Amino acid sequence: MALISRDRAKGIVADALSVVGDFDGDIEQFTFDNFNDFQKQVFLENLAEKIKAAPVIQDNGTALPGETYAIPLSVGALNGWGSMADCIDYILDYITI
Amino acid sequence: MKKIGSFSRYLLVGVCLTIFATEAQGRQTGINVNEVEIQINSIAPPFAVWFYLRLDFQPGYSLDIPAFNPNNPGLTAEAVSETHPNMLAGVVTTLRRRGDGIAFEVTGLTRDFLELYQQGVANLFIEVSANVVIQSVDGAGNTERNSLLANTIREKTGAITLTADQVQELITSRGGEFRILENTIDFGVNTQENGAGSNDVFLTFSYGRPWTEGVFMNAKGRVSTNAKDSLNFIYFYPLNVPLLRSRDRAHQLTGQAGIEGNQKFSTGRFTANFFYEGIIPNFINLSYGHNRLRLKPVLKAGVKFYTEFENNRGVMGSNEDSNQLFGELYYFIPVLKNYSLIVNVGAFYDFDSDVNPSDDISFNYDIALGVDIPNTEFKTIFKYSNGENDVNYMDGEILQLGLIMNIFEQGIEKR
Numbered sequence: 001m002a003l004i005s006r007d008r009a010k011g012i013v014a015d016a017l018s019v020v021g022d023f024d025g026d027i028e029q030f031t032f033d034n035f036n037d038f039q040k041q042v043f044l045e046n047l048a049e050k051i052k053a054a055p056v057i058q059d060n061g062t063a064l065p066g067e068t069y070a071i072p073l074s075v076g077a078l079n080g081w082g083s084m085a086d087c088i089d090y091i092l093d094y095i096t097i
Numbered sequence: 098m099k100k101i102g103s104f105s106r107y108l109l110v111g112v113c114l115t116i117f118a119t120e121a122q123g124r125q126t127g128i129n130v131n132e133v134e135i136q137i138n139s140i141a142p143p144f145a146v147w148f149y150l151r152l153d154f155q156p157g158y159s160l161d162i163p164a165f166n167p168n169n170p171g172l173t174a175e176a177v178s179e180t181h182p183n184m185l186a187g188v189v190t191t192l193r194r195r196g197d198g199i200a201f202e203v204t205g206l207t208r209d210f211l212e213l214y215q216q217g218v219a220n221l222f223i224e225v226s227a228n229v230v231i232q233s234v235d236g237a238g239n240t241e242r243n244s245l246l247a248n249t250i251r252e253k254t255g256a257i258t259l260t261a262d263q264v265q266e267l268i269t270s271r272g273g274e275f276r277i278l279e280n281t282i283d284f285g286v287n288t289q290e291n292g293a294g295s296n297d298v299f300l301t302f303s304y305g306r307p308w309t310e311g312v313f314m315n316a317k318g319r320v321s322t323n324a325k326d327s328l329n330f331i332y333f334y335p336l337n338v339p340l341l342r343s344r345d346r347a348h349q350l351t352g353q354a355g356i357e358g359n360q361k362f363s364t365g366r367f368t369a370n371f372f373y374e375g376i377i378p379n380f381i382n383l384s385y386g387h388n389r390l391r392l393k394p395v396l397k398a399g400v401k402f403y404t405e406f407e408n409n410r411g412v413m414g415s416n417e418d419s420n421q422l423f424g425e426l427y428y429f430i431p432v433l434k435n436y437s438l439i440v441n442v443g444a445f446y447d448f449d450s451d452v453n454p455s456d457d458i459s460f461n462y463d464i465a466l467g468v469d470i471p472n473t474e475f476k477t478i479f480k481y482s483n484g485e486n487d488v489n490y491m492d493g494e495i496l497q498l499g500l501i502m503n504i505f506e507q508g509i510e511k512r
């Protein structure tokens with residue numbers, strides 16, 4: 001059972017992305033290719049903060065009150081993501097409580 | 098024959114069930130670790146090394162997260178180094194849970210220990226206070242219990258280490274440096290022939306690393322086979338200090354000190370800069386309905402205090418101490434479906450009448466038209482640069498055709 005649904009992870013990524021950019025549709029194919037250093041850093045810091053602040057609800061809808069999400073994030077990880085879809089998958093692969 | 102009463106029958110069944118359950122618990126088997134991974138957290142405190150143990154659950158089963166703590170009362174975990182135990186004072190290890198296993202978050206590792214660890218000189222592993230009871234559950238609510246042996250945890254976490262890049266990034270973060278010290282190099286060819294009938298090759302670069310915790314250097318520049326090219330420059334800032342940041346991290350104030358010059362340093366100055374850098378709202382939309390990520394522009398503006406050690410104003414031009422106001426804008430503008438404009442604009446105003454006798458605000462800019470090459474790291478770039486160099490005040494104009502790539506990304510992919 002996953003700790004978070006893909007849709008919720010995608011929503012968190014979209015929230016963090018909206019701090020550094022505007023978009024109208026699906027985010028999954030967007031890449032990090034044209035982010036400058038400052039935009040990468042702001043995106044990652046907002047992503048970390050929004051993950052930590054999200055209520056813990058497993059992908060089957062079960063809430064785990066009193067728990068908080070935690071995940072390691074790094075520039076090295078970001079540079080390994082080819083797209084936002086990879087970023088979302090990374091969250092699913094490494095999120096913990 | 099003596100009959101057993103109802104109460105006695107229930108009591109007997111209860112005793113049998115209790116014995117069965119106790120025996121079942123006693124038959125816990127050791128669960129295997131499918132995969133062990135190491136990651137770092139360098140973005141926001143707590144900066145940490147993470148060990149992931151992905152467990153060999155039966156198909157359809159995952160860790161029963163709510164049952165984990167009740168099944169493991171008093172369980173503690175500790176990062177241990179047999180070779181350098183004294184270097185782990187203050188280190189905190191937290192056990193984390195997820196569907197496919199558990200993770201250990203280790204915070205408080207020092208720079209010295211991290212470097213020894215990455216070199217293989219200092220070992221590090223996780224010691225837990227007891228074998229870990231792992232209860233897994235399937236979608237129907239069936240549960241299964243196994244034991245993750247303390248020795249397995251010790252062995253698996255001790256068999257993995259950080260890469261040099263991970264250690265470097267972690268050290269950078271520990272020092273309080275929130276800026277990415279990304280190392281990039283771009284190259285290209287000037288489409289206009291030089292006087293000798295050949296085309297000059299140019300190279301732009303950005304390089305950064307921490308000297309010690311809290312003190313960072315970075316360098317950036319443009320050099321070419323024509324050392325006299327007026328667009329060439331080298332900036333080297335051995336000291337960069339973050340001063341203030343907004344709550345959403347999108348705005349910050351920074352101080353830096355260093356040296357700025359042309360490629361041959363025949364013009365150069367020592368400088369101290371204080372500048373704002375932030376993300377401002379988009380003011381252009383050329384995507385025309387295509388779903389493109391429209392990155393918001395990054396604005397940088399500040400003041401420079403400098404003292405020259407060489408200048409190009411001739412024999413009568415003495416080296417000056419002066420101030421400059423400066424601003425820069427980075428703006429990536431997606432155009433239609435596959436095209437992009439990358440705009441870099443710089444403006445500066447010098448208060449010194451010898452350096453800036455006409456009392457002008459000077460500009461330099463470059464505009465690049467990029468076309469994505471699918472499935473590659475490369476983009477074709479047609480780049481036009483024009484304007485005044487803010488170190489030597491020489492004008493330049495150039496049209497470049499080149500390929501751009503990021504060597505840091507390449508390095509990560511090879512890992």
